[in-house]
Amino acid sequence: MRREQSTTVPRPRDTARSATAVAHPNIALIKYWGKRDERLILPWTDSLSMTLDVFPTTTRVRLDPDAAHDAVTLNGEPATGEAGRRITAFLELVRELSGLSQRAVVDTRNTVPTGAGLASSASGFAALAVAAAAAYGIDLDATALSRLARRGSGSASRSLFGGFAVWHAGPEGATDAEADLGSYAEPVPTADIDPALVIAVVNAGPKAVSSREAMRRTVDTSPLYRPWAASSKDDLVDMRAALGRGDLAAVGEIAERNALGMHATMLAARPAVRYLSSATVTVLDRVLQLRRDAVPAYATMDAGPNVKVLCHRADAERVADAVRDAVPDGTVLVAGPGRGAHLLDEGGR
Numbered sequence: 001m002r003r004e005q006s007t008t009v010p011r012p013r014d015t016a017r018s019a020t021a022v023a024h025p026n027i028a029l030i031k032y033w034g035k036r037d038e039r040l041i042l043p044w045t046d047s048l049s050m051t052l053d054v055f056p057t058t059t060r061v062r063l064d065p066d067a068a069h070d071a072v073t074l075n076g077e078p079a080t081g082e083a084g085r086r087i088t089a090f091l092e093l094v095r096e097l098s099g100l101s102q103r104a105v106v107d108t109r110n111t112v113p114t115g116a117g118l119a120s121s122a123s124g125f126a127a128l129a130v131a132a133a134a135a136y137g138i139d140l141d142a143t144a145l146s147r148l149a150r151r152g153s154g155s156a157s158r159s160l161f162g163g164f165a166v167w168h169a170g171p172e173g174a175t176d177a178e179a180d181l182g183s184y185a186e187p188v189p190t191a192d193i194d195p196a197l198v199i200a201v202v203n204a205g206p207k208a209v210s211s212r213e214a215m216r217r218t219v220d221t222s223p224l225y226r227p228w229a230a231s232s233k234d235d236l237v238d239m240r241a242a243l244g245r246g247d248l249a250a251v252g253e254i255a256e257r258n259a260l261g262m263h264a265t266m267l268a269a270r271p272a273v274r275y276l277s278s279a280t281v282t283v284l285d286r287v288l289q290l291r292r293d294a295v296p297a298y299a300t301m302d303a304g305p306n307v308k309v310l311c312h313r314a315d316a317e318r319v320a321d322a323v324r325d326a327v328p329d330g331t332v333l334v335a336g337p338g339r340g341a342h343l344l345d346e347g348g349r
């Protein structure tokens with residue numbers, strides 16, 4: 001009855017709001033690995049990344065005054081299980097902030113394989129934060145949007161910004177409100193290093209252990225976690241300095257040691273988490289050989305077997321050629337720095 005009535009009464013304009021946003025994944029050069037607060041998604045350490053110009057996620061959010069539940073589709077299919085729950089929980093947060101109770105219709109399209117350690121949750125929640133905030137009429141600046149995106153997936157906070165971004169862990173021992181306020185991302189000043197990331201897709205399938213579970217297990221059980229977290233703080237200081245002076249070789253060395261250290265923490269977890277495969281190690285050997293051949297190239301790996309190789313854009317084709325035959329189906333692509341998350345109809349931030 002109520003439903004029939006509502007279709008005959010003109011609705012105020014603001015009950016039919018919609019917005020579409022685009023965001024790109026980012027690859028961390030100083031990794032986020034380990035939460036100190038699971039609910040607020042607060043990390044133990046700061047992290048720093050480069051937003052890519054490939055694999056955009058496009059997300060449309062439309063408020064539906066008649067709906068009793070959110071309706072979420074992911075690449076055209078209804079989002080089920082954990083993915084659907086995380087998106088609905090995120091929309092609840094947006095509703096709390098907006099004071100509106102309307103449910104939403106969400107259509108999100110990834111061009112990156114979902115759940116394969118290629119940062120689909122970073123682009124996904126960055127696009128959702130921007131689109132949902134606009135659809136629900138919340139006026140947030142980029143810093144506040146990065147805090148909001150963080151609540152969906154930690155690494156999403158960094159995809160609000162183009163180029164290089166740092167995500168601050170925020171103050172420890174603070175109240176929830178202070179901690180939430182202190183944990184956001186912002187752009188990092190850099191000299192021009194003309195970077196490229198050559199992405200060797202070793203395996204595009206979903207991973208056996210989610211990064212969320214893997215980082216929880218690492219923090220709880222790995223004797224190497226605390227030493228890595230301490231050294232990562234030093235890595236960040238060195239990384240900022242290397243980016244500031246435009247020293248790609250130093251940027252690469254720091255990124256590679258930080259990533260290998262992160263994987264060491266998981267290998268020492270109980271039980272161990274091992275994302276790196278034999279093909280990963282073969283690509284790492286090729287990267288070492290490139291350096292012996294005087295090509296500055298440095299590897300980083302996330303929660304999966306794929307390898308991203310940092311180099312100068314001018315060397316990217318040579319690097320891609322060097323790693324291609326080490327990758328089972330030969331999928332290698334070259335990414336550069338991309339834009340931050342933005343509304344499609346409003347241009348960039």
Ligand code: 2P0
Pocket residue numbers: 026027028030031032033041047121122152153154155156211212301302303
């Ligand atoms: C990063 N990763 O800094 C690190 C390096 C994976 C390895 O951020 O639990 O999907 O949603 O906050 O952001 C993957 O973790 O985890 C990640 P949640 P997220 O890019």
